[in-house]
Amino acid sequence: MLCMLEESVYSTGFLLAVGARPMIPAIQGLADTPYWTSTEALIAEDIPKHLVVLGGSVVALELAQAFRHLGSEVTVMARSTFLSKEDPEIGEGLKSAFEGEGIAVQLHTVPDAVSHNGKEFVLSTKRGDVSCDQLLVATGRQSNADTLALENTGIETSRNGNVVIDDHMRTNVENIYAAGDCTNQPQFVYVAAAAGTRAARNMMGDDVAIDLSAMPAVVFTDPQVGTVGLSERQASDQGLEVESRTLDLENVPRALANMDTRGFIKLVAEKDSGRIVGCQVLANEGGEIIQTATLAISNNMTIENLANQLFPYLTMVEGLKLTAQTFNKDVKQLSCCAG
Numbered sequence: 338m339l340c341m342l343e344e345s346v347y348s349t350g351f352l353l354a355v356g357a358r359p360m361i362p363a364i365q366g367l368a369d370t371p372y373w374t375s376t377e378a379l380i381a382e383d384i385p386k387h388l389v390v391l392g393g394s395v396v397a398l399e400l401a402q403a404f405r406h407l408g409s410e411v412t413v414m415a416r417s418t419f420l421s422k423e424d425p426e427i428g429e430g431l432k433s434a435f436e437g438e439g440i441a442v443q444l445h446t447v448p449d450a451v452s453h454n455g456k457e458f459v460l461s462t463k464r465g466d467v468s469c470d471q472l473l474v475a476t477g478r479q480s481n482a483d484t485l486a487l488e489n490t491g492i493e494t495s496r497n498g499n500v501v502i503d504d505h506m507r508t509n510v511e512n513i514y515a516a517g518d519c520t521n522q523p524q525f526v527y528v529a530a531a532a533g534t535r536a537a538r539n540m541m542g543d544d545v546a547i548d549l550s551a552m553p554a555v556v557f558t559d560p561q562v563g564t565v566g567l568s569e570r571q572a573s574d575q576g577l578e579v580e581s582r583t584l585d586l587e588n589v590p591r592a593l594a595n596m597d598t599r600g601f602i603k604l605v606a607e608k609d610s611g612r613i614v615g616c617q618v619l620a621n622e623g624g625e626i627i628q629t630a631t632l633a634i635s636n637n638m639t640i641e642n643l644a645n646q647l648f649p650y651l652t653m654v655e656g657l658k659l660t661a662q663t664f665n666k667d668v669k670q671l672s673c674c675a676g
C-alpha cells in the first residue's frame with residue numbers, strides 16, 4: 338500500500354510561476370470531440386484537408402495562416418473581430434490579407450454546438466452548419482493559478498483567475514511573488530523571462546521593477562502586426578488628448594520595391610507636446626519596424642524628433658520617418674530621401 342505523507346516546506350519567499358493552459362469554451366458537445374489545441378496542432382504529422390479555427394487572437398491567427406500555407410483549406414471563426422483589443426484598422430487589414438489568401442473568415446461567430454461522427458466535425462452556427470476534418474480551439478489561455486488552492490493564502494486574483502502582481506512581481510501577500518503567464522502581465526516569453534529574473538532578485542533583497550509602458554508586441558502573421566504603447570482608444574481612455582496619422586505602405590519605397598504594399602504604419606502622439614505615445618504597424622516586416630518605435634517612445638521622442646532623424650533609404654523602417662512627416666507634410670509630394 339502506498340502511503341502519502343504530508344510534508345511542510347518553509348521559506349522566506351515563494352515564487353509562483355505555474356504558467357497557463359488553453360482555455361476551452363463551454364460549447365455544447367465540444368468536450369466529447371477530438372479537437373486540437375495549439376499543443377496538438379504544433380506536433381501534428383498530417384495536414385488537415387479542411388481546418389476550422391475557433392478564435393481571433395494571436396495563436397488562432399498565426400496557426401490558421403500557417404496551415405493555409407501548408408495547403409489546408411482554412412475557416413476562422415472569431416467571437417468578435419481579429420485582434421479585437423488592438424486598433425480596429427489592424428484587424429480589418431489582417432482580415433483582408435487572410436481573405437486574399439483564400440481563408441474563409443466568419444466574424445462575430447461562435448458555434449452553438451460541435452459534434453464528431455468519427456470522421457468529421459460538424460459545427461452548428463446561426464449561419465448554418467460547417468463541416469471539417471479537424472478543429473483547432475484557440476480561444477485564449479487560462480492561468481494555472483487555480484490549481485494552487487490560493488483561497489487558503491489570501492492572494493488576490495483577477496476576475497479571470499490571474500495572479501495580481503505589481504511592477505516588482507509582488508502579490509498582495511508579503512514574501513510571495515509571481516511571474517509569467519499565471520499573472521496579470523502580458524503573456525510573452527520575453528516579459529516572463531524579465532519578470533522572473535526581477536522577482537528572483539527582489540526575493541534576495543534587491544529592489545528592481547519591470548516597466549511595461551513601452552512593451553513591443555508582434556503577431557507573426559503575414560503581414561506581421563507590431564504594436565507598442567497606446568492606441569488612440571487607449572490614450573483617450575487614459576484622458577490623453579492625442580492625434581494620429583496613418584501611412585499606407587504604398588507610400589513606403591521599400592514596400593513598393595518588395596511588391597508588397599499590404600498594410601500601414603500608424604503613429605499616435607500627444608496633441609500639444611507631440612510626444613509619441615503609440616505605434617501600430619501592419620507590414621511584412623512589422624516586427625522589425627516596431628522596435629525602433631519602442632526606442633522612440635522609451636526616450637520620449639516627439640513627432641518632430643522622429644521626422645528629423647536620418648533613416649537609410651529603401652528600408653521598411655524608413656516608413657516610421659515618413660509617417661512622422663505626415664503630421665506636417667504631404668509625403669506624396671516629397672522626393673525620395675527628402676528630409
